Amino acid sequence: MRENFGYRVWAYFRIGWGTYFGLLFAGINTATVTYYLAIEKIPELNAIFPTFAHYLIIGVSIIVPILVFIGYIHYRRTAAFGTEAEIQLENNPYMYKLPPGWNLEALFPTLLKMSEYMIKSNNNEKLDDKSIQELVEINKKLDTLVKGGKVGKDNSKSSYDETIKK
Secondary structure (H helix, E strand, O other): OHHHHHHHHHHHHHHHHHHHHHHHHHHHHHHHHHHHHOHHHOHHHHHHOOOHHHHHHHHHHHHHHHHHHHHHHHHHHOOHHHHHHHHHHHOOHHHOOOOOOHHHHHHHHHHHHHHHHHHHHHOOOOOOHHHHHHHHHHHHHHHHHHOOOOOOOOOOOOOHHHHHHO
Protein backbone atom coordinates (compact mmCIF):
# COMPACT_ATOMS: atom_id res chain seq x y z
CA MET A 1 0.00 0.00 0.00
CA ARG A 2 2.87 2.37 0.65
CA GLU A 3 3.92 2.21 -3.02
CA ASN A 4 0.66 3.74 -4.20
CA PHE A 5 -0.42 5.75 -1.14
CA GLY A 6 -0.29 9.02 -3.06
CA TYR A 7 -2.46 7.67 -5.85
CA ARG A 8 -4.97 6.35 -3.32
CA VAL A 9 -5.16 9.74 -1.60
CA TRP A 10 -5.56 11.43 -4.99
CA ALA A 11 -8.33 8.98 -6.02
CA TYR A 12 -10.21 9.44 -2.73
CA PHE A 13 -9.86 13.21 -3.04
CA ARG A 14 -11.27 13.22 -6.58
CA ILE A 15 -14.22 11.04 -5.57
CA GLY A 16 -14.94 13.20 -2.53
CA TRP A 17 -14.60 16.43 -4.45
CA GLY A 18 -16.41 15.44 -7.63
CA THR A 19 -19.18 13.38 -6.13
CA TYR A 20 -19.95 15.12 -2.88
CA PHE A 21 -18.33 18.52 -2.35
CA GLY A 22 -18.51 19.65 -5.97
CA LEU A 23 -22.15 18.67 -6.29
CA LEU A 24 -23.13 20.32 -3.02
CA PHE A 25 -21.07 23.44 -3.73
CA ALA A 26 -22.44 23.78 -7.27
CA GLY A 27 -26.01 23.36 -6.06
CA ILE A 28 -25.66 25.97 -3.31
CA ASN A 29 -23.83 28.34 -5.63
CA THR A 30 -26.41 28.01 -8.40
CA ALA A 31 -29.32 28.48 -6.01
CA THR A 32 -27.73 31.52 -4.35
CA VAL A 33 -26.72 33.22 -7.59
CA THR A 34 -30.02 32.64 -9.36
CA TYR A 35 -32.10 33.80 -6.40
CA TYR A 36 -30.17 36.90 -5.38
CA LEU A 37 -29.22 38.08 -8.88
CA ALA A 38 -32.38 37.19 -10.79
CA ILE A 39 -35.43 36.16 -8.80
CA GLU A 40 -35.11 38.78 -6.07
CA LYS A 41 -34.98 41.57 -8.67
CA ILE A 42 -38.00 40.43 -10.73
CA PRO A 43 -41.28 41.23 -8.93
CA GLU A 44 -43.28 38.46 -10.67
CA LEU A 45 -40.78 35.79 -9.60
CA ASN A 46 -40.35 37.37 -6.18
CA ALA A 47 -44.09 36.90 -5.66
CA ILE A 48 -43.71 33.14 -6.34
CA PHE A 49 -40.53 32.84 -4.25
CA PRO A 50 -40.83 35.39 -1.41
CA THR A 51 -37.78 34.04 0.47
CA PHE A 52 -34.67 32.08 -0.34
CA ALA A 53 -36.01 29.17 1.74
CA HIS A 54 -39.18 29.03 -0.40
CA TYR A 55 -37.02 29.04 -3.52
CA LEU A 56 -34.88 26.17 -2.19
CA ILE A 57 -37.85 24.02 -1.14
CA ILE A 58 -39.70 24.50 -4.42
CA GLY A 59 -36.53 24.18 -6.49
CA VAL A 60 -35.36 21.01 -4.77
CA SER A 61 -38.83 19.43 -5.00
CA ILE A 62 -38.78 20.03 -8.76
CA ILE A 63 -35.13 19.43 -9.66
CA VAL A 64 -34.51 16.22 -7.68
CA PRO A 65 -37.19 14.17 -9.50
CA ILE A 66 -36.04 15.59 -12.83
CA LEU A 67 -32.42 14.63 -12.13
CA VAL A 68 -33.45 11.16 -10.94
CA PHE A 69 -35.35 10.71 -14.20
CA ILE A 70 -32.33 11.90 -16.21
CA GLY A 71 -30.12 9.46 -14.28
CA TYR A 72 -32.58 6.64 -15.02
CA ILE A 73 -32.54 7.52 -18.71
CA HIS A 74 -28.73 7.60 -18.63
CA TYR A 75 -28.49 4.12 -17.14
CA ARG A 76 -31.46 2.37 -18.75
CA ARG A 77 -32.46 4.01 -22.00
CA THR A 78 -29.30 5.22 -23.70
CA ALA A 79 -26.01 3.68 -24.73
CA ALA A 80 -24.10 6.12 -22.50
CA PHE A 81 -23.78 3.90 -19.42
CA GLY A 82 -22.96 0.81 -21.47
CA THR A 83 -20.24 2.69 -23.28
CA GLU A 84 -18.81 4.00 -19.99
CA ALA A 85 -18.82 0.47 -18.55
CA GLU A 86 -17.13 -0.85 -21.66
CA ILE A 87 -14.37 1.74 -21.37
CA GLN A 88 -13.91 0.87 -17.67
CA LEU A 89 -13.66 -2.83 -18.51
CA GLU A 90 -11.10 -2.20 -21.24
CA ASN A 91 -8.86 -0.38 -18.77
CA ASN A 92 -9.54 -2.48 -15.67
CA PRO A 93 -6.50 -4.57 -14.64
CA TYR A 94 -8.79 -7.03 -12.86
CA MET A 95 -10.10 -8.16 -16.24
CA TYR A 96 -6.68 -9.63 -16.99
CA LYS A 97 -5.70 -11.13 -13.64
CA LEU A 98 -7.53 -12.68 -10.73
CA PRO A 99 -8.95 -10.24 -8.23
CA PRO A 100 -8.09 -10.87 -4.61
CA GLY A 101 -10.56 -12.57 -2.32
CA TRP A 102 -12.62 -15.69 -2.85
CA ASN A 103 -11.76 -15.92 -6.57
CA LEU A 104 -8.04 -16.10 -5.83
CA GLU A 105 -8.31 -18.06 -2.58
CA ALA A 106 -11.00 -20.65 -3.33
CA LEU A 107 -12.74 -20.66 -6.70
CA PHE A 108 -9.83 -20.76 -9.13
CA PRO A 109 -7.66 -23.05 -6.97
CA THR A 110 -10.63 -25.44 -7.00
CA LEU A 111 -10.87 -25.27 -10.78
CA LEU A 112 -7.11 -25.75 -11.11
CA LYS A 113 -7.09 -28.80 -8.81
CA MET A 114 -10.12 -30.26 -10.58
CA SER A 115 -8.34 -30.05 -13.91
CA GLU A 116 -5.16 -31.53 -12.43
CA TYR A 117 -7.11 -34.42 -10.91
CA MET A 118 -9.02 -35.04 -14.14
CA ILE A 119 -5.66 -35.39 -15.91
CA LYS A 120 -4.45 -37.78 -13.18
CA SER A 121 -7.68 -39.74 -13.37
CA ASN A 122 -7.40 -39.96 -17.14
CA ASN A 123 -3.88 -41.33 -16.73
CA ASN A 124 -5.12 -43.81 -14.07
CA GLU A 125 -2.99 -42.15 -11.37
CA LYS A 126 -3.98 -42.13 -7.70
CA LEU A 127 -4.06 -39.00 -5.54
CA ASP A 128 -1.10 -38.71 -3.21
CA ASP A 129 -1.30 -37.42 0.39
CA LYS A 130 -0.20 -33.92 -0.62
CA SER A 131 -2.95 -33.67 -3.24
CA ILE A 132 -5.55 -34.88 -0.76
CA GLN A 133 -4.37 -32.31 1.82
CA GLU A 134 -4.59 -29.54 -0.79
CA LEU A 135 -8.17 -30.61 -1.53
CA VAL A 136 -9.03 -30.58 2.17
CA GLU A 137 -7.68 -27.02 2.51
CA ILE A 138 -9.60 -25.80 -0.51
CA ASN A 139 -12.76 -27.50 0.78
CA LYS A 140 -12.36 -25.69 4.12
CA LYS A 141 -12.16 -22.36 2.29
CA LEU A 142 -15.19 -23.18 0.16
CA ASP A 143 -17.12 -24.24 3.27
CA THR A 144 -16.20 -20.95 4.95
CA LEU A 145 -17.50 -19.05 1.91
CA VAL A 146 -20.73 -21.07 1.77
CA LYS A 147 -21.35 -20.23 5.43
CA GLY A 148 -20.92 -16.51 4.71
CA GLY A 149 -17.35 -16.14 5.98
CA LYS A 150 -14.30 -14.57 4.40
CA VAL A 151 -11.16 -16.13 2.99
CA GLY A 152 -7.83 -14.52 2.16
CA LYS A 153 -6.66 -11.06 3.11
CA ASP A 154 -9.06 -8.22 3.73
CA ASN A 155 -8.10 -6.06 0.76
CA SER A 156 -9.62 -2.94 2.17
CA LYS A 157 -6.30 -2.57 3.99
CA SER A 158 -3.86 -3.79 1.35
CA SER A 159 -3.33 -3.31 -2.34
CA TYR A 160 -3.98 -5.88 -5.01
CA ASP A 161 -0.33 -6.14 -6.00
CA GLU A 162 0.72 -7.04 -2.43
CA THR A 163 -1.76 -9.93 -2.43
CA ILE A 164 -0.48 -11.25 -5.77
CA LYS A 165 3.19 -11.11 -4.71
CA LYS A 166 2.61 -13.75 -2.03
